[in-house]
Amino acid sequence: xxxxxxxxxxxxxxxxxxxxxxxxxxxxxxxxxxxxxxxxxxxxxxxxxxxxxxxxxxxxxxxxxxxxxxxxxxxxxxxxxxxxxxxxxxxxxxxxxxxxxxxxxxxxxxxxxxxxxxxxxxxxxxxxxxxxxxxxxxxxxx
Numbered sequence: 401x402x403x404x405x406x407x408x409x410x411x412x413x414x415x416x417x418x419x420x421x422x423x424x425x426x427x428x429x430x431x432x433x434x435x436x437x438x439x440x441x442x443x444x445x446x447x448x449x450x451x452x453x454x455x456x457x458x459x460x461x462x463x464x465x466x467x468x469x470x471x472x473x474x475x476x477x478x479x480x481x482x483x484x485x486x487x488x489x490x491x492x493x494x495x496x497x498x499x500x501x502x503x504x505x506x507x508x509x510x511x512x513x514x515x516x517x518x519x520x521x522x523x524x525x526x527x528x529x530x531x532x533x534x535x536x537x538x539x540x541x542x
Contacts, residue, residue, distance in 0.1 A: 417535030421481035424528040425491070429474030431521070436471055439464045450515065470494050481536050488533040495526030 439446075443460055447453030454460045474491065477484040502519040505511045 414535070414539070417532075417537075418481050421485075421488075421532035421536045422478045424478075424525070424532045425474045425481060426478035428525040428528070429471045429478060432471035432474060433468070435518070436464060436468050440468075481532060485533065485536050488529055488536075492526055492529045492533070495522045495529060499523045499526065 440461075443454050443457065470491070473487065477487055477491065481488075499519045499522050502511065502516055506513075506516045
């Protein structure tokens, strides 16, 4: 008894994988924009709630602005995840580098669990970005 030959698969990623990637990046971008946008107006509150006060506003606003720009990039990736797939590893780096930095600061005793908590969301989105990258890979022909 012989097995039937495998059907050749095309090089295009599955539509299902593209939908997953689109949803993952859209949710990450929209949630990120909702979280980051208020930070433009909360510098004094953050300084009072988590002393010391922000003494280098250029670093604070630089962080907030770059983070905001990445959230916009996530929304753009969501619009066409196949076309923007080459940006996904950079998106993963954005998530996991932040998580690593926060974990390191917490390990040194520089951050409380309350300050660490938002990084859990970044970790989850980073894992979803890995899944999106895998699901949007071209299918091999065999």
